[in-house]
Amino acid sequence: MRSLTQYRAAVRGTAVAAAGALLVSACAPGSKSDAGSQPSKPARTGIGAKPVTLRLLVNSGVDVPFFTALGAKFHAKHGNVTVKVDSQDYAALTTNIAHVLSGSNVPDLVRVSQFGNLIRDHLLTGLDAYAKAYGWDAWPQSQFASTRVGPDGKQRGTGSLYGAGPGFGLTGVYYNKQLAQRIGMTQPPATVAEFEQLLGKAKAAGLQPIMINGKDGGSVYPLQNLQMAYAGDAQAVQDWNFAKPGANIDNAALIKAATTLQRWGRAGYLPSDVNNIDQTQAPAQFLKGKSVFFPSGNWQAPGLDKAGAGKFGFFLFPPGVAGGPSFAMTAPDTLGIPAKSAHADVAAAFLDFIQTDAQARQDTVTLGGLVPAGPADAPAPTAPAGSAVAATVSAFAQLLKSNGLVGFMADATASIHVNTLIPQVQLLLGGKTSPKAFAAKIQSDYERDLGR
Numbered sequence: 001m002r003s004l005t006q007y008r009a010a011v012r013g014t015a016v017a018a019a020g021a022l023l024v025s026a027c028a029p030g031s032k033s034d035a036g037s038q039p040s041k042p043a044r045t046g047i048g049a050k051p052v053t054l055r056l057l058v059n060s061g062v063d064v065p066f067f068t069a070l071g072a073k074f075h076a077k078h079g080n081v082t083v084k085v086d087s088q089d090y091a092a093l094t095t096n097i098a099h100v101l102s103g104s105n106v107p108d109l110v111r112v113s114q115f116g117n118l119i120r121d122h123l124l125t126g127l128d129a130y131a132k133a134y135g136w137d138a139w140p141q142s143q144f145a146s147t148r149v150g151p152d153g154k155q156r157g158t159g160s161l162y163g164a165g166p167g168f169g170l171t172g173v174y175y176n177k178q179l180a181q182r183i184g185m186t187q188p189p190a191t192v193a194e195f196e197q198l199l200g201k202a203k204a205a206g207l208q209p210i211m212i213n214g215k216d217g218g219s220v221y222p223l224q225n226l227q228m229a230y231a232g233d234a235q236a237v238q239d240w241n242f243a244k245p246g247a248n249i250d251n252a253a254l255i256k257a258a259t260t261l262q263r264w265g266r267a268g269y270l271p272s273d274v275n276n277i278d279q280t281q282a283p284a285q286f287l288k289g290k291s292v293f294f295p296s297g298n299w300q301a302p303g304l305d306k307a308g309a310g311k312f313g314f315f316l317f318p319p320g321v322a323g324g325p326s327f328a329m330t331a332p333d334t335l336g337i338p339a340k341s342a343h344a345d346v347a348a349a350f351l352d353f354i355q356t357d358a359q360a361r362q363d364t365v366t367l368g369g370l371v372p373a374g375p376a377d378a379p380a381p382t383a384p385a386g387s388a389v390a391a392t393v394s395a396f397a398q399l400l401k402s403n404g405l406v407g408f409m410a411d412a413t414a415s416i417h418v419n420t421l422i423p424q425v426q427l428l429l430g431g432k433t434s435p436k437a438f439a440a441k442i443q444s445d446y447e448r449d450l451g452r
Contacts, residue, residue: 043129044345052081052346056335057100057107060087061279062299063333066368070166070354073363077353081346090279091216091418098123106340108347112163113334116414116449119153119162125337126160130348136164136355139375146407147334153414156242163334166354166361167370170396170405171221171329172316174286174294174304174388179207180313183292188315190322192229192260199269202292210264211291213282214274217410217417219261219425221295221329224409225317226257228327232320234406241407243450249409250443258428258435265429275426297329298392301369305387314391316399328395330405333370365389371396413449420445 054074058067064087071083086107088096094113101110101123118124131137136144147163149156173195175185183202189195202209212218228234231253240247264270271277277285286294287307294300295317304312316326337347354360355374364372365381371393372381383390399405410417424441427433433441 043133043348045133045349047078047081047346047349049080052343054081054083054109054343054346054350055107056083056085056109056111057093058085058087058111058335059093060089062303062368063087063111066363069363069367070360071350073357073360074350074353077357078349081350083350089216091422094414094418101338101340106338106342108337108341108343109335109350110338111334112336113331113417114411114414115147115149115156115162116153118336118414119149119151123339124162125339125341125344126162127164127337127348127351128161130351131161134348134352136161136352143332143373146332146411163332163336164351164355165333165335165373166364166368167372168330168332168396169370170298170392170399171225171296172298172314172392172395174296174300175313175315176286176289176292177311177313179289179292183207189318191318191324192226192320195318196260196264199264199293200267203268208271208291209269210271210293210295211277211282211286212270212274212295213277213279214270214426214429215276215278217422217425218277218279218282218296219270219274219429220410220417220421221297222264222317223257223261223425224329225295225327226260227254228406229317229320229324230256232324234327234404237409238406240446241409241412243412248443249446250439254439254442255435258438261425262428262431262435266431270429274429298369298371298389298396301388301392302367305384305389309384310386312388314388314395316395316404325402325404326399327404327406328399329408330396330399331408331411332373333368365393413446415449416442416446 056067056071058064064085068085071085074083075081093111097110098117098121100106101118112118144161144164145157148159148161150159183198183205185198189198199209224237228237236249236251240249265274282294283296283300283303285291287304301314316328319326335351337344341347356378358379361372361374361379362381364370365383366389369389369392372378383393410421420442424433424438428435428438
C-alpha cells in the first residue's frame with residue numbers, strides 16, 4: 001500500500017477527481033443536465049440572520065455522531081443555524097424514504113442510498129443551480145457521477161445532480177492484529193484461496209474466523225467481493241449498478257461467489273447466528289476479540305481506532321489469482337435536499353461547507369472514516385500512522401491508481417438491497433436456496449425493479 005504521505009499528496013492533487021472517474025468507469029457525466037430532468041430550485045447562497053433549525057435524517061450508527069459534529073462546526077460559523085440530526089437504520093430509511101419525503105414533517109437533508117422513484121416522483125430537489133452558484137461545476141465533475149440521475153430515476157452517471165456529501169466510503173477486511181498473528185498471518189492474503197486457508201486456521205485454533213452482520217446486509221459485501229475476484233473484472237457489476245441495457249450478473253462468477261459464501265457458512269467460518277447479527281452487534285463483537293476478521297467499510301475505522309489504537313489492521317479483499325486486480329465497493333456519503341425542505345438554501349450551504357471547510361474535511365477522515373469529496377485543491381486531511389483510518393485511506397489511494405473502485409450492488413435499484421439481496425443471502429447461508437437459484441433470483445428481481 002502507498003504511505004499516508006503519498007495519500008495526502010494524491011488528495012492534494014487529483015484524488016477527488018479520480019475517485020468519481022474510477023467509480024463510474026466509462027459512465028463519466030457532463031456538467032450539464034439532460035433535457036427533461038427535474039429543474040433545480042432557484043439558488044440563493046445567503047443564509048440570512050433569521051434563526052433556522054436545519055434538520056438532517058441520516059442512517060443510525062456512525063452517521064449520527066459524524067453529522068452531529070459537522071453540524072456543530074457549521075453552527076460555530078453560522079450562529080443562527082442549529083443542526084438537528086435524526087436517524088433511522090439503513091433498511092428502514094431505504095424502505096420509508098419516499099413516505100417520509102412526501103409527508104408533512106419533511107427534513108431539510110436526507111441520507112440517500114438509492115434514487116429511483118425519488119426522482120420520478122419529484123421528491124428531491126435538483127442541485128444544478130446550487131452547483132453553479134457555489135462553483136461545484138468547476139470542481140472535477142466525475143465525483144458527482146453516481147449522484148447524477150436521469151429523469152426516469154434509473155440511469156445514473158448522467159442527468160441532473162441530486163446529491164452531494166462529505167466523502168467516499170470504501171470496503172475491505174479488518175483484522176485483529178494479535179489474533180492474526182496467532183494463526184500465522186504475517187501479511188494480507190494474496191488470493192481468495194489464501195484467505196480461505198487463514199479462515200481454516202482460525203477455526204482450527206478455536207477462533208471465530210469472520211464476524212459479520214447478516215441481519216441487515218453485511219454479508220452482501222463478501223459476496224460482491226468474491227464475485228469480482230472470481231471474474232477478475234468489475235465491469236459486469238458496474239454496468240449492472242448503472243442500469244446499462246443488457247446488464248446481467250446471473251453468471252458463473254456470481255454462482256461461484258455464492259457457492260463459496262455458502263461453503264464458508266457451513267464450515268463455521270461465519271457465526272452460526274449470522275442472520276441474527278446486526279450492524280451494531282458485529283463491530284462490538286469484533287472489538288471484544290470475538291473474531292479474527294471483520295469485512296466492512298472505512299466508516300468503522302474511527303471507532304476501531306478509538307477503542308483500540310494500533311490493534312486493528314485493514315486490507316483490501318484479495319483477488320482470485322495472485323497478482324490479479326483488487327476491487328472494493330465505494331460510494332459517496334450522499335445527502336439530498338427534499339423537494340419540500342423548508343430551508344433548501346441553508347441545506348445547500350451546509351453541503352458546500354462540509355466539502356470545503358478544512359476542519360470539516362478533517363472530521364470526514366477522523367470521525368467519518370471517509371475519503372473527502374470537494375475541490376481538487378482543498379486542504380488535505382491527516383491520519384495517525386499505523387491507525388485503521390490511515391490504512392483505509394491508503395487503500396483508497398491504491399485503488400485510485402489501479403482503477404479498482406466499484407459501486408455497491410446494494411444501490412443498483414431502490415429496493416434490491418432490502419427486498420432481494422438481504423433475504424436471498426440469508427436463504428443462501430441458511431441452506432434454503434442454491435447458488436444457481438440465488439443468482440437467477442438476483443437478476444430477475446433486478447429486471448423487475450427496472451421494469452424490463
